[in-house]
Amino acid sequence: MTIYYSLTFLLLAAEMVTFCLLVAPLPFTVRKKLFRFLSESPIIAKVAYGLKISFIFVGILFLDALQRMFRVTAETEMAKTGGQGMHDVRTESNFAARKFYAQRNTYLTGFCLFLSLVLTRTFSIILDLIHTQEEYAKLKKVVGAGAKGDQSKQIEELKKKLAASEAKDRDFANLKKQAAQQAAEFDRLASKYNEATGAVSDKKSD
Numbered sequence: 001m002t003i004y005y006s007l008t009f010l011l012l013a014a015e016m017v018t019f020c021l022l023v024a025p026l027p028f029t030v031r032k033k034l035f036r037f038l039s040e041s042p043i044i045a046k047v048a049y050g051l052k053i054s055f056i057f058v059g060i061l062f063l064d065a066l067q068r069m070f071r072v073t074a075e076t077e078m079a080k081t082g083g084q085g086m087h088d089v090r091t092e093s094n095f096a097a098r099k100f101y102a103q104r105n106t107y108l109t110g111f112c113l114f115l116s117l118v119l120t121r122t123f124s125i126i127l128d129l130i131h132t133q134e135e136y137a138k139l140k141k142v143v144g145a146g147a148k149g150d151q152s153k154q155i156e157e158l159k160k161k162l163a164a165s166e167a168k169d170r171d172f173a174n175l176k177k178q179a180a181q182q183a184a185e186f187d188r189l190a191s192k193y194n195e196a197t198g199a200v201s202d203k204k205s206d
Contacts (some may be wrong), residue, residue: 005105008058011051012112015119022122032130039127058112065105066097072098 026034038044076095 015115031085055116058109062109069102070104072102
């Protein structure tokens with residue numbers, strides 16, 4: 001494997017490790033700090049810029065490997081159909097090795113490019129999810145504070161109504177007590193009046 005395909009393999013391995021870190025079940029606070037660092041750090045921005053340039057070279061390698069694979073496949077098919085030298089084991093092994101290397105390089109560079117797209121999309125989706133969760137938490141706090149305020153207002157209104165009802169009950173009880181006292185006083189005065197009237201009638205009859 002040449003040096004640039006070795007570097008492509010290392011880049012693919014790094015992408016696999018990065019993808020595992022992105023989808024790992026981390027706590028929300030840790031994930032938020034991690035993604036904030038990745039999205040706001042100038043060092044990470046420079047690294048991402050360098051990776052974009054390297055992916056351009058990987059794309060060129062992918063096109064070259066794809067072209068080589070098609071050419072080797074066509075040469076192998078021509079040799080099989082024409083019977084030119086395919087009876088030689090060395091020649092057949094040479095064609096098989098060239099085809100294998102071409103396919104390996106094509107798959108290596110193709111998966112590297114594909115995983116770069118997957119990582120970019122996954123990072124943006126998780127970042128949007130974190131922002132959505134933050135907005136939801138803020139909205140939940142606002143709604144919770146509003147609900148607490150409404151509950152406190154309702155409690156105050158109920159307290160006022162209860163106090164007014166208790167005041168009405170006290171007024172009714174006082175009124176009832178006064179009416180009872182007045183009725184008792186009226187009965188007492190009526191009894192005294194009857195007694196006085198009965199006494200006067202006895203004196204007149206004498």
